[in-house]
Amino acid sequence: MGKSDARHLKFLINGLFAKQGRSAVFLRKLNQKPQGLPFREPSAPHLSPKDGSQRIRNPLGIWISSSPGSSITFLHFPRDLRRVLGYGCFSPVLGQALSTSPDCLEGKATNQNGDASLSGAASRGDKGATNDASDQVLPIKRNRRRKCVSGIDEESVKRETSIETTPLKNTKVDIGLADRSPLPILATQNPRADNQNFDQSDKVVPADRSPSLTLATQNPKADNQDYGQSDKAAPADRSPLPTPGSRKPRSDNQNFDRLEEAALLSSLEKIAIPPELLDASAVFQRLLIANKRPAISDSEKLRLTTILRRFADRGWAKNQALAIYINSKFFPAAAARFRRFFVSRCPPQVMELLLAMGASDQAEEFLFPIFAEFCINEFSSEIARYRELVNSADLTKPHMWFPFTRAMKRKIVYHCGPTNSGKTYNALQRFMKASTGIYCCPLRLLAMEIYEKVNVMGVYCSLCTGQEKREVPFASHLACTVEMAHLGKQWEVAIVDEVQMMNDEYRGWAWTRAFLALQAEEIHVCGDPSALKLLRNLCAATGDEIEERNYERFMPLTLDTRSLRGDYSNIQAGDCVVAFSRREIFQVKQEIELTTKHRCCVVYGALPPETRTQQAKLFNDPNSGYDVLVASDAIGMGLNLNIKRVIFFAMEKFNGDQRGQVPASHIKQIAGRAGRRGSLYPEGIATTFYSQDIAYLATCLKQPFEEAQSAGLFPVFEQMELFASQLPDVTFAQLLDRFAQTCRLDGSYFLCRHDNLKKVANVLDKVPGLSLEDRFYFCFTPVNLRDPKCIGTLFRFATAYSKNVPVRMFIGLPKGMAKDDMQLCNLETQHQLLSMYLWLGQHFPDNAFPQKEQAAQMASQIATLLGESLVLFSSHASHKKQQLKAQSTNHRKDKISTSARKVAA
Numbered sequence: 001m002g003k004s005d006a007r008h009l010k011f012l013i014n015g016l017f018a019k020q021g022r023s024a025v026f027l028r029k030l031n032q033k034p035q036g037l038p039f040r041e042p043s044a045p046h047l048s049p050k051d052g053s054q055r056i057r058n059p060l061g062i063w064i065s066s067s068p069g070s071s072i073t074f075l076h077f078p079r080d081l082r083r084v085l086g087y088g089c090f091s092p093v094l095g096q097a098l099s100t101s102p103d104c105l106e107g108k109a110t111n112q113n114g115d116a117s118l119s120g121a122a123s124r125g126d127k128g129a130t131n132d133a134s135d136q137v138l139p140i141k142r143n144r145r146r147k148c149v150s151g152i153d154e155e156s157v158k159r160e161t162s163i164e165t166t167p168l169k170n171t172k173v174d175i176g177l178a179d180r181s182p183l184p185i186l187a188t189q190n191p192r193a194d195n196q197n198f199d200q201s202d203k204v205v206p207a208d209r210s211p212s213l214t215l216a217t218q219n220p221k222a223d224n225q226d227y228g229q230s231d232k233a234a235p236a237d238r239s240p241l242p243t244p245g246s247r248k249p250r251s252d253n254q255n256f257d258r259l260e261e262a263a264l265l266s267s268l269e270k271i272a273i274p275p276e277l278l279d280a281s282a283v284f285q286r287l288l289i290a291n292k293r294p295a296i297s298d299s300e301k302l303r304l305t306t307i308l309r310r311f312a313d314r315g316w317a318k319n320q321a322l323a324i325y326i327n328s329k330f331f332p333a334a335a336a337r338f339r340r341f342f343v344s345r346c347p348p349q350v351m352e353l354l355l356a357m358g359a360s361d362q363a364e365e366f367l368f369p370i371f372a373e374f375c376i377n378e379f380s381s382e383i384a385r386y387r388e389l390v391n392s393a394d395l396t397k398p399h400m401w402f403p404f405t406r407a408m409k410r411k412i413v414y415h416c417g418p419t420n421s422g423k424t425y426n427a428l429q430r431f432m433k434a435s436t437g438i439y440c441c442p443l444r445l446l447a448m449e450i451y452e453k454v455n456v457m458g459v460y461c462s463l464c465t466g467q468e469k470r471e472v473p474f475a476s477h478l479a480c481t482v483e484m485a486h487l488g489k490q491w492e493v494a495i496v497d498e499v500q501m502m503n504d505e506y507r508g509w510a511w512t513r514a515f516l517a518l519q520a521e522e523i524h525v526c527g528d529p530s531a532l533k534l535l536r537n538l539c540a541a542t543g544d545e546i547e548e549r550n551y552e553r554f555m556p557l558t559l560d561t562r563s564l565r566g567d568y569s570n571i572q573a574g575d576c577v578v579a580f581s582r583r584e585i586f587q588v589k590q591e592i593e594l595t596t597k598h599r600c601c602v603v604y605g606a607l608p609p610e611t612r613t614q615q616a617k618l619f620n621d622p623n624s625g626y627d628v629l630v631a632s633d634a635i636g637m638g639l640n641l642n643i644k645r646v647i648f649f650a651m652e653k654f655n656g657d658q659r660g661q662v663p664a665s666h667i668k669q670i671a672g673r674a675g676r677r678g679s680l681y682p683e684g685i686a687t688t689f690y691s692q693d694i695a696y697l698a699t700c701l702k703q704p705f706e707e708a709q710s711a712g713l714f715p716v717f718e719q720m721e722l723f724a725s726q727l728p729d730v731t732f733a734q735l736l737d738r739f740a741q742t743c744r745l746d747g748s749y750f751l752c753r754h755d756n757l758k759k760v761a762n763v764l765d766k767v768p769g770l771s772l773e774d775r776f777y778f779c780f781t782p783v784n785l786r787d788p789k790c791i792g793t794l795f796r797f798a799t800a801y802s803k804n805v806p807v808r809m810f811i812g813l814p815k816g817m818a819k820d821d822m823q824l825c826n827l828e829t830q831h832q833l834l835s836m837y838l839w840l841g842q843h844f845p846d847n848a849f850p851q852k853e854q855a856a857q858m859a860s861q862i863a864t865l866l867g868e869s870l871v872l873f874s875s876h877a878s879h880k881k882q883q884l885k886a887q888s889t890n891h892r893k894d895k896i897s898t899s900a901r902k903v904a905a
């Protein structure tokens with residue numbers, strides 16, 4: 001399809017709705033009349049209300065049917081175009097969506113599973129809504145009162161004209177109408193949200209009859225799946241979309257020979273539909289008023305039933321039906337009703353046509369518009385209910401959730417560079433000069449470090465993490481974990497550190513929210529180059545100005561290809577050995593301490609931040625006697641470490657389901673910890689313990705940063721509540737699933753994974769008496785899901801809370817340092833339980849968790865004990881080493897004396 005064809009198509013779609021006066025802006029912008037198209041001027045309706053439908057002989061061969069009483073207009077595309085666009089029907093609502101949203105045309109809007117969603121795209125109307133203070137209450141409502149831009153900037157004109165070629169040329173990205181997997185298009189957004197102009201047409205179209213019909217999807221995956229199952233493959237589905245070929249050979253029809261089908265189809269395509277049957281609405285009206293047909297032969301009935309069963313079973317119609325808010329679960333019942341209705345009333349002319357078409361795609365295409373009319377007529381309440389549900393799971397245009405922020409003029413400074421390049425340092429310089437500032441980071445440890453550093457420099461700074469709040473009197477600054485960012489306050493400078501985590505599948509939503517919502521004149525975001533493009537896109541949507549500052553490592557990182565060849569004696573002072581499990585970490589530590597003169601500090605995720613900092617200090621201190629660090633990937637972020645060489649003990653990691661290679665981006669981040677400005681080791685080296693791993697390390701280090709495509713999102717409680725109100729009889733875990741299946745997202749976003757939340761939700765399902773809000777927040781509690789003790793304790797806390805009694809810890813203080821690994825594990829678990837209690841204490845009313853202070857004290861004592869235990873472990877090892885040494889000396893002495901005796905004898 002050529003550029004001009006695409007333009008014609010766009011014009012056609014617009015022209016179709018011009019009579020309602022809603023495409024005027026678009027047409028003016030296009031500023032040219034399509035050549036070769038037999039359109040009348042937009043003001044003159046090109047569809048004659050009398051004949052209802054007519055074939056428009058334009059170069060694209062599209063014909064349109066519409067009838068005076070119908071809210072729907074059908075576009076039937078010729079075969080080659082269908083490959084690109086599918087087949088479908090539009091309501092005036094959709095015409096609005098298309099004519100105001102270039103992004104829709106670009107197919108940018110997707111739901112969670114990567115499906116295009118016409119109405120969900122970021123449109124150029126976005127900026128116009130910035131001052132709409134009435135949007136403040138609920139995200140769903142926020143979208144509804146969007147203002148339209150009256151002025152048209154050059155950029156948007158450019159975007160608009162580029163749309164015409166790009167999607168269609170690639171045939172991959174379409175106008176959001178073609179195949180997408182796994183869910184079909186849900187053109188569900190309330191049209192009122194899109195444009196104020198719609199108010200007029202809203203009056204015309206009765207609520208129940210206004211679903212946005214889309215040219216929905218040929219969805220190969222969803223064909224046979226229940227809509228409700230489609231989230232299973234969610235992460236993968238965000239990736240490459242299937243080529244939108246029109247009607248894929250369907251796998252679900254038993255005994256259907258594809259070749260025969262193809263042959264049949266090629267002949268069937270030639271069947272001409274009489275003009276009087278082109279208008280689906282008219283056909284439906286005929287069916288509606290027809291008496292039940294008394295005389296229909298059994299064979300005719302059987303053939304007709306076969307055609308209609310195929311229509312119901314093959315999946316294509318099911319996907320299309322989503323666009324008219326007939327969900328997949330309801331579709332079989334609707335299709336069965338339609339079959340009975342149709343077979344019993346089918347006029348002879350229609351029957352003849354259908355029997356000639358046979359059980360074919362053409363028959364389905366012919367039937368679908370009639371089915372749509374039937375559904376709208378018969379199932380208006382079901383349609384309205386499902387539409388409400390879909391609308392309540394609308395996560396499109398998340399930047400519009402924060403109108404006060406949008407009303408601000410923000411400057412974004414992106415400090416872009418690899419690890420150890422000084423990004424945070426430079427951002428902090430500006431932060432400290434500002435009269436007010438907020439620093440947001442991924443770890444408690446980092447927040448605590450900045451809190452201490454900044455206060456030492458004389459800038460009063462408070463601390464706020466999930467577990468802890470330290471209020472400094474008269475503090476103007478705040479260091480916090482990103483989830484705890486204060487979004488309602490205005491700041492002069494904000495820092496969002498490690499912004500590439502916006503793409504994190506679990507926590508990404510927190511960075512996205514902070515970035516979109518922070519009310520700061522200047523936002524300094526620090527991150528690696530992987531997030532640069534994404535940030536640019538978000539800034540384009542928010543209207544913020546972006547300045548990019550690029551950084552390079554102070555000293556390059558060198559790859560030592562020799563590796564340690566599996567020999568501990570090659571360990572040197574300043575080495576950091578990275579292992580990916582706790583067991584491996586202690587094994588390596590023990591081996592090093594037994595076989596070399598070095599002593600090891602350890603850092604891993606289960607250690608409290610205080611203990612990790614203490615271990616880092618020990619390692620950084622050249623006089624401490626601890627000169628080697630054994631760590632997990634927890635060193636990738638946050639700690640300032642004087643590492644000379646990073647040695648990867650393994651390149652595989654257990655990811656919760658199975659062991660797999662550690663992704664290159666993680667390897668790079670960890671390796672980048674080697675070498676630090678101003679330390680004993682300004683130059684960094686990376687290598688592996690075993691020589692077989694060196695090739696993978698080399699590959700990882702060479703790899704350029706992989707561009708993040710989308711930012712994480714998660715609904716706020718109010719959204720969840722709205723959604724839940726549509727589904728009163730489901731558990732919270734089911735609700736999370738249903739939300740993930742139903743929600744709609746723009747292409748720049750994905751829904752963060754909720755499997756961990758679901759596990760907690762399942763546990764809490766057994767606790768009666770918790771409100772939806774309680775469940776929502778309880779699910780976010782940081783709990784070690786692999787430890788039954790932690791889960792059991794959370795259950796106990798939730799049960800007590802649900803009974804409205806003060807929640808007690810019942811966690812005793814340990815007797816002393818851990819003497820073995822089991823005791824060490826117990827200490828770690830105890831700290832996790834306390835941390836959980838503290839987190840709940842921060843997020844629920846104070847009187848519900850009254851032992852917060854006690855818990856904080858105990859947590860700090862345990863952190864100290866853990867640190868001391870680790871030191872003790874090292875001295876045990878050196879003691880053992882001495883014993884071994886003594887044993888081997890004695891053994892040697894024995895040997896010598898025996899041989900001396902032998903010689904003497």
Ligand SMILES: Nc1ncnc2c1ncn2[C@@H]1O[C@H](COP(=O)(O)OP(=O)(O)OP(=O)(O)O)[C@@H](O)[C@H]1O
Nearest residue numbers: 418419420421422423424425426526640676677678
């Ligand atoms: N201009 C500077 N003067 C003195 N020290 C600096 C300067 N720039 C950076 N540093 C020091 O270099 C180290 C690394 O800097 P910084 O933490 O800012 O790097 P980064 O790029 O943010 O790394 P990461 O992504 O790992 O956080 C820090 O210890 C910091 O104090």
